[in-house]
Amino acid sequence: MENPVTSTIVVIGNFDGVHRGHRSVLQEACRGVDLPLVVVTFWPHPVSVLRPELAPKLLTDLRSRIELLKQAGAHEVRVIQFNRDVAALSPGEFVERFLMPLHPARIVVGQNFRFGHRAAGDVRTLAELGEGRFEVCAMPLQAIDDEVTCSTGIRELLEQGDVAEAARHLGRPFEYRGVVVVGDQRGRELGFPTANLSVPGDLAVPADGVYAGWVTRLDEPGAEPMAAAISVGTNPTFDGADHRVESYVIDRTDLELYGVEIAVDFVDRLRGQVKFDGVEALIEQMSADVAAAKLRLGVA
Incomplete structure (x- = not known):
């Protein structure tokens, strides 16, 4: 007798630094639902593949990112090896190849999430592809004192030497x-x-x-x-x-x-x-x- 398929909650993102905003997404993803939480992330950073001259300096290495995501509640972390073949996938191909094998009941992303070739897909695209198969939830960006918490902003604070303010957005030093x-x-x-x-x-x-x-x-x-x-x-x-x-x-x-x-x-x-x-x-x-x-x- 085959084992029944277990549905999951899937959260997708780069999660560089696993800052306060990232952790709030993971917390909200499982609210009211008792299902395993699977986090899908990318390595290396997509920009380093597509526009290496613009590649950001990362806040954490991959091992630390995975550790932090599991501390934040992830049962499993799936790392997509990002390359030009992955970048060339259409939004539909991306969903079928990487998301459907996880048996998602709900997929949670940030409201600015983009995916697929030339970032053609957005939250609405994901919802259309998931119609009748999975729910899509888009999370607003978190802010502190009207300053949006994001990995880019934290990098800028570090470049200024403002580690105290960076810690406020990271939620830790x-x-x-x-x-x-x-x-x-x-x-x-x-x-x-x-x-x-x-x-x-x-x-x-x-x-x-x-x-x-x-x-x-x-x-x-x-x-x-x-x-x-x-x-x-x-x-x-x-x-x-x-x-x-x-x-x-x-x-x-x-x-x-x-x-x-x-x-x-x-x-x-x-x-x-x-x-x-x-x-x-x-x-x-x-x-x-x-x-x-x-x-x-x-x-x-």
Whole structure:
């Protein structure tokens, strides 16, 4: 005897950053319905395939996106490998190939959702294709103080260094993850050893400058976040060229983090990037940065 087919609620979108607006869509999708929630997302970002010169820097990598979507209530995340063949599908072909196999009872999208070749399909198109087969629900965009919450706006806030406002729209501090690499090791010599993360060109980071935040090692389940002063930039005092996120865990010189994956959460901006005249001026400023970070983070 064949197992009965289980209907699902399907939510579609890019979900870069899985911000407050995204999570509200997932919450509303299942309201009043006890069915599995399947999230359909795209990787890589469609713009990076169709107009690579305009590709946005992403707020999260794919692994983090999937983790965040499951934390937000997704039972399953389906990743569509976006390429030019997928982009060439008509709206009807897209529905038959990717959505109908999920047995949707309801499909939920943002009100600005577009799909199919040359973005020919919209919410009305989806509803017409689903007539008699599935319900379509279009969710309005969420806003904070009349500012629409969207991934593009959050990227712009990060480019301005406004991590506090970005956190309001994300619903959590902006987080950057990576594996600690060996840097120039100058921080250790200066009394401020840092955990250095490389910055690939396709991921977003806050504007160059110094921030207060938290560092959490990800190799130890349940590890407590550690207060940190965080530098983003190229270390211009020493004519650096590599773009990095460098975190000094406050009052800790005993940590061995090389090769360890860490999460860096940005709480507030302390200052912009500055090129100092010498080591003494740099050390004096770093001491002031640590004091300011302690104050912002509420640690002794």
